[in-house]
Amino acid sequence: MNIRDxxxxxxxxxxxxxxVLNDTGYPVKPETRQRVLEAVEELGFRPNDLARGLxxxxxxxxxLVIPDITNPYYPELALGVEATASGEGYSVIFCNTxxxxxxxxxxxxxxxxxxxxxxxxxxxxTDFSPVSQVLSDFDxxxxxxxxxxxxxxxxxxxxxxxxxxxxxxxxxxxxxxIAFISGPLSLTSxxxxxxxxxxxxxxxxxxxxxxxxREGDFQPESGYSAARSLLQGSVRPTAIFAANDRxxxxxxxxxxxxxxxxxxxxSIVGFDDITMASYVRPALTTVSLPGYExxxxxxxxxxxLISGKECPRVTWLxxxxxxxxxxxxxxxxxxxxxxxxxxxxxx
Amino acid sequence: MNIRDxxxxxxxxxxxxxxVLNDTGYPVKPETRQRVLEAVEELGFRPNDLARGLxxxxxxxxxLVIPDITNPYYPELALGVEATASGEGYSVIFCNTxxxxxxxxxxxxxxxxxxxxxxxxxxxxTDFSPVSQVLSDFDxxxxxxxxxxxxxxxxxxxxxxxxxxxxxxxxxxxxxxIAFISGPLSLTSxxxxxxxxxxxxxxxxxxxxxxxxREGDFQPESGYSAARSLLQGSVRPTAIFAANDRxxxxxxxxxxxxxxxxxxxxSIVGFDDITMASYVRPALTTVSLPGYExxxxxxxxxxxLISGKECPRVTWLxxxxxxxxxxxxxxxxxxxxxxxxxxxxxx
DNA sequence: AGCTTTTCAGAAAAGCTTTTCTACATTCTA
DNA sequence: TAGAATGTAGAAAAGCTTTTCTGAAAAGCT
Numbered sequence: 128m129n130i131r132d133x134x135x136x137x138x139x140x141x142x143x144x145x146x147v148l149n150d151t152g153y154p155v156k157p158e159t160r161q162r163v164l165e166a167v168e169e170l171g172f173r174p175n176d177l178a179r180g181l182x183x184x185x186x187x188x189x190x191l192v193i194p195d196i197t198n199p200y201y202p203e204l205a206l207g208v209e210a211t212a213s214g215e216g217y218s219v220i221f222c223n224t225x226x227x228x229x230x231x232x233x234x235x236x237x238x239x240x241x242x243x244x245x246x247x248x249x250x251x252x253t254d255f256s257p258v259s260q261v262l263s264d265f266d267x268x269x270x271x272x273x274x275x276x277x278x279x280x281x282x283x284x285x286x287x288x289x290x291x292x293x294x295x296x297x298x299x300x301x302x303x304x305i306a307f308i309s310g311p312l313s314l315t316s317x318x319x320x321x322x323x324x325x326x327x328x329x330x331x332x333x334x335x336x337x338x339x340x341r342e343g344d345f346q347p348e349s350g351y352s353a354a355r356s357l358l359q360g361s362v363r364p365t366a367i368f369a370a371n372d373r374x375x376x377x378x379x380x381x382x383x384x385x386x387x388x389x390x391x392x393x394s395i396v397g398f399d400d401i402t403m404a405s406y407v408r409p410a411l412t413t414v415s416l417p418g419y420e421x422x423x424x425x426x427x428x429x430x431x432l433i434s435g436k437e438c439p440r441v442t443w444l445x446x447x448x449x450x451x452x453x454x455x456x457x458x459x460x461x462x463x464x465x466x467x468x469x470x471x472x473x474x
Numbered sequence: 475m476n477i478r479d480x481x482x483x484x485x486x487x488x489x490x491x492x493x494v495l496n497d498t499g500y501p502v503k504p505e506t507r508q509r510v511l512e513a514v515e516e517l518g519f520r521p522n523d524l525a526r527g528l529x530x531x532x533x534x535x536x537x538l539v540i541p542d543i544t545n546p547y548y549p550e551l552a553l554g555v556e557a558t559a560s561g562e563g564y565s566v567i568f569c570n571t572x573x574x575x576x577x578x579x580x581x582x583x584x585x586x587x588x589x590x591x592x593x594x595x596x597x598x599x600t601d602f603s604p605v606s607q608v609l610s611d612f613d614x615x616x617x618x619x620x621x622x623x624x625x626x627x628x629x630x631x632x633x634x635x636x637x638x639x640x641x642x643x644x645x646x647x648x649x650x651x652i653a654f655i656s657g658p659l660s661l662t663s664x665x666x667x668x669x670x671x672x673x674x675x676x677x678x679x680x681x682x683x684x685x686x687x688r689e690g691d692f693q694p695e696s697g698y699s700a701a702r703s704l705l706q707g708s709v710r711p712t713a714i715f716a717a718n719d720r721x722x723x724x725x726x727x728x729x730x731x732x733x734x735x736x737x738x739x740x741s742i743v744g745f746d747d748i749t750m751a752s753y754v755r756p757a758l759t760t761v762s763l764p765g766y767e768x769x770x771x772x773x774x775x776x777x778x779l780i781s782g783k784e785c786p787r788v789t790w791l792x793x794x795x796x797x798x799x800x801x802x803x804x805x806x807x808x809x810x811x812x813x814x815x816x817x818x819x820x821x
Numbered sequence: 822a823g824c825t826t827t828t829c830a831g832a833a834a835a836g837c838t839t840t841t842c843t844a845c846a847t848t849c850t851a
Numbered sequence: 852t853a854g855a856a857t858g859t860a861g862a863a864a865a866g867c868t869t870t871t872c873t874g875a876a877a878a879g880c881t
Contacts, residue, residue: 129837140861145839152840156859171611176587177528178837181866186524188588191568196553197749202543209543209570213577218584221538221568223556230560237565240523241535264518347753376753383755402544403750406694406723408730476867487831492869499870503829525867528836 128172137166148174180242184266189429190238192222192231194250198345198373199401200418204249204272207422215430217244226250226311231258239265245429249273249422250314268432270425273316275441280432282424282442286316289414289446290323290368293396296412296448297366298331302394302457306339306364308353308374320370320398338362343374350374354381358393365393365457372397372404372413379407379453390455400449409452417444475519484513495521527589531613536776537585539569539578541597545692545720546748547765551596551619554769562777564591573597573658578605586612592776594769596620597661615779617772620663622788627779629771629789633663636761636793637670637715640743643759643795644713645678649741649804653686653711655700655721667717667745685709690721697721701728705740712740712804719744719751719760726754726800737802747796756799764791 130148134141139159146152147163155163166172180186191208193201205221212219220243222234231248235258238246246262249272259278262269269279297305307324310317321340328335339362343349350369357364358381369375375397382393389395389409397404400415424442431438477495481488486506493499494510502510513519527533538555540548552568559566567590569581578595582605585593593609596619606625609616616626644652654671657664668687675682686709690696697716704711705728716722722744729740736742736756744751747762771789778785 130839131837141838142840142861143859146860149839153859159859171608173583173586173612175528175589175837177524177533177589178866179839181522181524181528181837181868182839184866188567196543196549196556197546199544199546199549202546202549205568206543206570209568213570213580218588219568220535221552221556221566223553223560233560236520239520241565242522242524261518265520347749351753373749373753376750380753380755380757402694402720403723403754406698406720406727407750407754408727410727477869478867488868489831489833489870490829493830496869500829506829522867525836526869528838528867529869531836 189245203418204422207419211426270428284446286319287323290320294327302366304364308369347377350377354378394454412454536592550765551769554766558773617775631793633666634670637667641674649713651711655716694724697724701725741801759801
């Protein structure tokens, strides 16, 4: 079942069928066109994209490389990529790396072999240098999300600023012992968040205490155990800022399990603003990231690059602190919590 | 940069390069092989999968069709598909439908044109008949997840049984007014869960009250508003069973916002066992689905079909009720809650 | 040494599409 | 009416790989 069968059935040549299907070349005579269309319909012909791509040297396919689709921030992003890709007739190949360098390299090879037109790399953490060399050598456009210092256009949020703001929010509430649960420190985005946190403390004249910094892995369990150990430790923090919402929610669970009230006894702030952040109780104060939009922007970047247009080296997208109920003033120095009054009191 | 360049550089013929690369045909003499491999290395040659697929008539590509990647149950499933696919050298094209029939049809066309070897359709809800006709007409293997009554092998869990079990759990705790927040009723899986719920009530001699059944859309917001209206309604339930965890967590938030204790005043049970179900407080009692395994099984099914092996029409996977802290006995008839004692009391 | 068998390599076709170039009708112009 | 211009169609090449078939060289046998 190929274009030849269609041509035969319509009593025209292969070229004519192709011209009808692609609306290319000179305009085909209406009745001929009609015959072709009918033949296509009757035979249920689907042009072979392999042969097409082979000839045209583009496949309308992009790869989306993601560290961990299980982290609810990434599906959002993937959706942004998929929606704008499919809106432009592109398909996306889903590549999950589990933050393993070899899986990244594997997928780069795969995408190169499949002659993908573009590749979007989200997150990161793994060493990029070998990969970026390869990508530059081949005819494939690349964009990265959430990473800078790379030879590709990127979509970014201001991690330093956002972490600074979140930390400042806590300082302004009166907190002085503010813990930070980071993600994997190998990630530049995590380093940036850590720097923002430290900078906020420094500017407010709060002495840095590295016993209050723990390295997590973005999984809720790591937030849980870090918070548990912080809250039972010798320098008990009155607030915890976690580098993502899943760890923050883990931290909330730890506080709960230790019988501590949030935010009366510990404030907790997250990062990402995943859907669940709004539905957890108390609702999580967090930094809201435009996940969908980041994916969509990256895909738009790729589309531009493919069509040979200029495109900005860095696209900055806004992150915004959204204050909900998990952050409040610290307990008084005697340790007694300041209770909130108002609408959310028990009936 | 193609196989011809490699052949030239290695001083051999194209055929020999192909044989070396694919380990096919007769064994190539070691030194010739060495020369070819060196040439490949030096030139950074990547065989063109389009040309390959064109000839071989298989692409080592499968499509994964998902209703809503934003629902945390699906990333799990996608991961299962991706991991087993990539383990066998397959790539997966990510297709998000938003439960729209036309997007499903669009993606089927795309996959057909790309000559994907297989297609995995998860969830569903949209009418399948046009699509299943097309799929049978073409040379593509198909498997479905979470749907039966379809002319393709499927991976299933026993939705009726699982909902029955969850409801029974609540009945056994002493609940009689048990509400059900469903997903979209067009989904067979949702109908099954509803039937399981009803069957459990029937068997226990509890009269069915359809005022306690609300149709949600699997989003937390719908769980929140359904629960809110139920808990403020005239026939206030003592327990709520939601058709997925996101709605259950929404329901928990509603209870909290109404100043009601979970589980002392309302028990809440979910479905899916997403990661957050364990970290929400109180931890959510829910039906645990093997999301990853369902994805992996479906992919294995496809692999079997591709290699021409027989494969079971239906693969049943176990769902299991996991009882956590969001379900307990109903409040006494005077309305006063039964409080739990023990480890979770405040320090 | 002369023959058969084995080992290894290359030529060429096939797989399906797009596109350029050639060619035939038809219509218009002088 | 002869010729040019225009409109429409087909033939064929190119894009890259796999695989079959043919063939040459090396090895084995009597």
